[in-house]
Amino acid sequence: MRAESTEFDLPLSSPLSTAAGTIERREGVALRIESDGDAGVDTGSAVGVGEATPLPVWTESLAECRDGLFDALERLNDDDPAGALAAVEGQPAARHAVSSALADLRATESNEPLYRWLGSVGRTTRVPVNATIGDDDAEDAAAAAREALTEGFTTIKLKVGNRSIGEDVERVEAVREAVGPNVALRVDANGAWGREQARHALTLLSGTMLDYVEQPIDTEDLTGHAELRRVTGVDIALDESLASHSFEEIREEDAADALVLKPMALGGLDRARRIARDARREGVRPVVTTTIDAVVARTGAVHLAASLPGIDACGLATGGMLAEDLATDPAPIEDGNAMVPRDAGVGTRGPWERGDGR
Numbered sequence: 001m002r003a004e005s006t007e008f009d010l011p012l013s014s015p016l017s018t019a020a021g022t023i024e025r026r027e028g029v030a031l032r033i034e035s036d037g038d039a040g041v042d043t044g045s046a047v048g049v050g051e052a053t054p055l056p057v058w059t060e061s062l063a064e065c066r067d068g069l070f071d072a073l074e075r076l077n078d079d080d081p082a083g084a085l086a087a088v089e090g091q092p093a094a095r096h097a098v099s100s101a102l103a104d105l106r107a108t109e110s111n112e113p114l115y116r117w118l119g120s121v122g123r124t125t126r127v128p129v130n131a132t133i134g135d136d137d138a139e140d141a142a143a144a145a146r147e148a149l150t151e152g153f154t155t156i157k158l159k160v161g162n163r164s165i166g167e168d169v170e171r172v173e174a175v176r177e178a179v180g181p182n183v184a185l186r187v188d189a190n191g192a193w194g195r196e197q198a199r200h201a202l203t204l205l206s207g208t209m210l211d212y213v214e215q216p217i218d219t220e221d222l223t224g225h226a227e228l229r230r231v232t233g234v235d236i237a238l239d240e241s242l243a244s245h246s247f248e249e250i251r252e253e254d255a256a257d258a259l260v261l262k263p264m265a266l267g268g269l270d271r272a273r274r275i276a277r278d279a280r281r282e283g284v285r286p287v288v289t290t291t292i293d294a295v296v297a298r299t300g301a302v303h304l305a306a307s308l309p310g311i312d313a314c315g316l317a318t319g320g321m322l323a324e325d326l327a328t329d330p331a332p333i334e335d336g337n338a339m340v341p342r343d344a345g346v347g348t349r350g351p352w353e354r355g356d357g358r
């Protein structure tokens with residue numbers, strides 16, 4: 001096989017401000033692997049693409065990711081995919097690029113859409129997605145929510161935790177009022193609250209009928225999350241906690257009703273899917289989202305969600321946040337759903353979309 005990579009740097013059209021900081025651009029590395037084909041049985045070469053878009057704190061740094069991928073490329077060019085995966089162990093974004101490029105290659109070779117190759121037996125044409133609203137003030141958040149409603153979204157996620165509890169309560173109430181009772185409303189505090197603050201906030205928000213609150217308190221505090229679930233009765237989704245805690249630990253503490261799975265932070269679609277299936281078996285609902293990835297990883301995440309039939313609304317309507325992307329979106333959002341590509345593999349070549357002779 002032959003492997004090559006290319007770097008990218010994509011600005012967001014509107015920065016996403018969260019309690020953990022503002023995301024203004026996404027830099028990363030795209031990876032392309034081409035198999036040699038088998039002349040004996042007349043199969044041509046196939047191509048697989050992958051993406052590493054590191055987001056420090058969630059993943060390794062861009063510098064570490066580059067180093068890992070440099071080693072992995074060497075192994076891939078030596079026909080050693082297992083060695084390539086071993087070279088990026090412990091570096092989630094780099095491992096995401098390698099494992100998803102190999103998955104795309106294998107799915108393409110077996111002429112299946114990626115979600116089927118990942119293990120889905122049925123057919124899935126669409127995945128429900130949530131609209132994502134950042135740390136806008138009450139008026140702007142309500143306006144964004146109204147717009148999302150007209151676009152067909154039935155689930156909305158609002159960032160909280162960056163302001164006073166009073167202001168956040170006002171913001172969430174404004175959004176609830178703007179969309180009415182039939183929209184599922186989620187909030188994401190990105191770990192900003194302390195135990196007491198979280199309890200206070202969720203008590204004040206009890207009238208807003210939250211679908212769930214995502215990572216209300218610190219990543220490490222599984223016991224606090226478990227207590228918050230029991231005391232408030234509000235569903236808790238863990239996101240950041242998954243970077244440092246296995247699902248086993250989370251389940252033992254009874255700390256979550258839902259898990260927010262970011263393949264880029266978890267080291268690949270294979271690892272995220274394993275966690276999703278373990279969670280489902282225990283009655284914990286998985287949700288797939290990204291770290292505002294570019295088109296290759298975002299579409300991979302759409303396939304992961306499609307491979308989990310009946311999945312809840314996922315945080316995959318983020319393509320529009322990028323001012324530029326690596327290629328046209330093969331999984332556009334229509335009426336609050338991501339359309340699942342039907343072609344073999346992931347359904348995009350990313351930066352190699354044009355002019356690679358196919």
Ligand SMILES: O=C(O)CCC(=O)c1ccccc1C(=O)O
Pocket residue numbers: 023130131132157188190239260289290291292314315316318
């Ligand atoms: O889940 C979504 O709706 C969009 C993704 C999102 O919120 C996000 C994007 C980048 C980094 C962290 C997060 C997060 O869920 O906390």
Ligand SMILES: [Mg+2]
Pocket residue numbers: 188190214215239240260
């Ligand atoms: Mg989150």
